[in-house]
Amino acid sequence: MIPPPPPAAHVPRTVRPPGPLVIDIEDVTKLYRMGAEIVHALRGVALKVHRNEYMAIMGPSGSGKSTLMNMLGCLDTPTSGHYHFNGKDVSSMSDDELASIRNREIGFVFQTFNLLPRSTSLHNVELPLIYAGLPPAARRARAREALENVGLGDRMLHKPNELSGGQRQRVAVARALVNHPSILLADEPTGNLDSKTGEEIMQLFDQLYEQGNTIIVVTHEEDIARHARRAIRLHDGLIESDRMTGN
Amino acid sequence: MKTLARFYYEFAESVRIAWAQIRANKMRSVLTALGVIIGIVAVTLMGTAIRGIDTGFNDSLAMLGDDVLYVQKWPWGPIEDWWNYVNRPPIQVADAERLSRVIENTPNSLLEVVVPVAGRGASVKASDSSVDGIYVFGTTADYARISGVDYKEGRLFNEIESSGGRSVCVLGYDVAEALFPGRSALGGTVRVGGHPLTIIGVFAKQGEFLGLISFDNQLVMPLNAYRKMFSIRRSTDLRVKVKDKTRLMQAKEELVGAMRRVRGQLPGERDNFTINEQQAFKAVLDPVKTAIAFAGLFITGLSLFVGAIGIMNITFVSVKERTKEIGTRKALGARRRTILLQFLIEAVSICLIGGTVGMMVSYTVFLGIQFQFPWFPVQFSPDLVVISMLVSVVTGIISGFAPAWGASRLDPVVALRYE
Ligand SMILES: Nc1ncnc2c1ncn2[C@@H]1O[C@H](COP(=O)(O)OP(=O)(O)OP(=O)(O)O)[C@@H](O)[C@H]1O
Ligand SMILES: [Mg+2]
Numbered sequence: 001m002i003p004p005p006p007p008a009a010h011v012p013r014t015v016r017p018p019g020p021l022v023i024d025i026e027d028v029t030k031l032y033r034m035g036a037e038i039v040h041a042l043r044g045v046a047l048k049v050h051r052n053e054y055m056a057i058m059g060p061s062g063s064g065k066s067t068l069m070n071m072l073g074c075l076d077t078p079t080s081g082h083y084h085f086n087g088k089d090v091s092s093m094s095d096d097e098l099a100s101i102r103n104r105e106i107g108f109v110f111q112t113f114n115l116l117p118r119s120t121s122l123h124n125v126e127l128p129l130i131y132a133g134l135p136p137a138a139r140r141a142r143a144r145e146a147l148e149n150v151g152l153g154d155r156m157l158h159k160p161n162e163l164s165g166g167q168r169q170r171v172a173v174a175r176a177l178v179n180h181p182s183i184l185l186a187d188e189p190t191g192n193l194d195s196k197t198g199e200e201i202m203q204l205f206d207q208l209y210e211q212g213n214t215i216i217v218v219t220h221e222e223d224i225a226r227h228a229r230r231a232i233r234l235h236d237g238l239i240e241s242d243r244m245t246g247n
Numbered sequence: 248m249k250t251l252a253r254f255y256y257e258f259a260e261s262v263r264i265a266w267a268q269i270r271a272n273k274m275r276s277v278l279t280a281l282g283v284i285i286g287i288v289a290v291t292l293m294g295t296a297i298r299g300i301d302t303g304f305n306d307s308l309a310m311l312g313d314d315v316l317y318v319q320k321w322p323w324g325p326i327e328d329w330w331n332y333v334n335r336p337p338i339q340v341a342d343a344e345r346l347s348r349v350i351e352n353t354p355n356s357l358l359e360v361v362v363p364v365a366g367r368g369a370s371v372k373a374s375d376s377s378v379d380g381i382y383v384f385g386t387t388a389d390y391a392r393i394s395g396v397d398y399k400e401g402r403l404f405n406e407i408e409s410s411g412g413r414s415v416c417v418l419g420y421d422v423a424e425a426l427f428p429g430r431s432a433l434g435g436t437v438r439v440g441g442h443p444l445t446i447i448g449v450f451a452k453q454g455e456f457l458g459l460i461s462f463d464n465q466l467v468m469p470l471n472a473y474r475k476m477f478s479i480r481r482s483t484d485l486r487v488k489v490k491d492k493t494r495l496m497q498a499k500e501e502l503v504g505a506m507r508r509v510r511g512q513l514p515g516e517r518d519n520f521t522i523n524e525q526q527a528f529k530a531v532l533d534p535v536k537t538a539i540a541f542a543g544l545f546i547t548g549l550s551l552f553v554g555a556i557g558i559m560n561i562t563f564v565s566v567k568e569r570t571k572e573i574g575t576r577k578a579l580g581a582r583r584r585t586i587l588l589q590f591l592i593e594a595v596s597i598c599l600i601g602g603t604v605g606m607m608v609s610y611t612v613f614l615g616i617q618f619q620f621p622w623f624p625v626q627f628s629p630d631l632v633v634i635s636m637l638v639s640v641v642t643g644i645i646s647g648f649a650p651a652w653g654a655s656r657l658d659p660v661v662a663l664r665y666e
Contacts, residue, residue, distance in 0.1 A: 070660050103579065103580020104580070114578075118268075131582070175579070
């Protein structure tokens, strides 16, 4: 289990040196057409994220955080602009190639956990490995390991409705990391949790960062963003600021 | 190899999910499967009935004999140009004698024996009871050579009784049962058209021809006795047994030639007789049979179609309900065909359950029919099981395809946002 959190101000802040470039977007826009009306969700965003970064995306509601996150996670393609993921041009990839990138390179954590309701934690965590084509024994071993890593070694055979919200989100984190992705993307991972449980999840993220994961978290709470090493602020589809967070 | 393994794992996962889904929505699945069950029951029962009719039909045709050619004035089956036949000279008993002679003088003839038969409907009376509508016919002792029928008791008249026109007869099974219930008819006397006939034999039960004409409602006597009671001028035909039924067509050609000689027909003149055979009957009745089969399968197929619509509907509902799950799966790396496969397997699973239960219901109904109405022509065969299972799978695939395809094409972002 995760040790009880020390006071926030004393969290030791390691900053791992940046690795190779993972995310490189240039001048990306995203339009949504709502009947006659056109919504500019992103108006020209450029962003580089390296391996070993721990970044928060902030901004008011409707500023385009989720849109940007979906784009980074290869769930969505830009209306214009370029996106290179690990050096590969993602904007021109087919649906199945994108699925493969999502499977191997990206771990998603959602605000609403998005676990399969009738499956055990273990099976939920195995899911990405099924799509990766791993044999059952290997899947089970890796899923177990991932669950132990988020402190749920004793909840493997529980179904989501037998778990607390925080535990559910831990299962989701284990699922996101089980295939050893290049990057972990979390869109308001604490949005459905009370502040104490949310803080615990953020401690887990800190720990995962220490272990060598690259993390991007969308949030509109300063307290959450403070865990990250870098924070960008979106406003009305544009990056307003991009700075390192410090104590 | 890797893709194959992945396909297998995804398949196994889809089956697992499908079962979990069906169990989680028991009532809904049962109701949907019910549509398929009704469809499969209707189709398989229709299948057994068609099979049964087919078998009954073939059995009936076998009664006509597959090695017997019928020389008659009229062809079997429908004709439009009746005026071409009506003026033909009737077949005479004398034709039979002349035909026999022609055949005897033909080296390597394919024809074995000629038997004249003259018959009509008549009532048959015993001392204290009578039956109407019996097919009474006269023939020669050679009839034994073309008819494969067995005897319950007694025998057919012999050559001497036949040519002497003795007043003897053989009864069909039902006639004997009606007139001499529970006792032997042998040695008894029946009256036909006022003439007494001594019973020397009773045929074994034969059954009905196409469910219309009973072969057990007949009485046979020597032709020379028959002609004393009834006119044979317009009611005679000839039955000719062939030696080798695999060469029926050549035998038929030979018979046509022989008959033309008997009739003294000139070259170029049209035959003034018809050679009928079981095969011709089949040619006439087969399209009817096929039409019945198609109509029956079409109508019952409609109920299966309704079942298929149920499957399609429930798959659409399932896709709608689980839109968010589809989005999640896509985010975790499920490709389009993975999602397609998952929903197809769900649809097929329900169909397979429906098909299996439907099959069992059909079989029970079939056993019930066999037990209650043994005369009803139904036939159940293993290939029917295979076919209906295939039908269920295909139904599942076809009806699940549209919703599953829709699911596989969902935009992951839209699916994830769905509430
Ligand atoms: N599928 C869509 N169709 C139409 N408009 C959309 C769609 N998705 C997002 N938008 C619009 O794009 C803008 C950005 O939305 P987005 O979800 O990225 O905001 P957000 O920053 O994540 O907000 P929140 O903090 O409330 O989650 C909003 O104005 C939204 O209405
Ligand atoms: Mg959002």
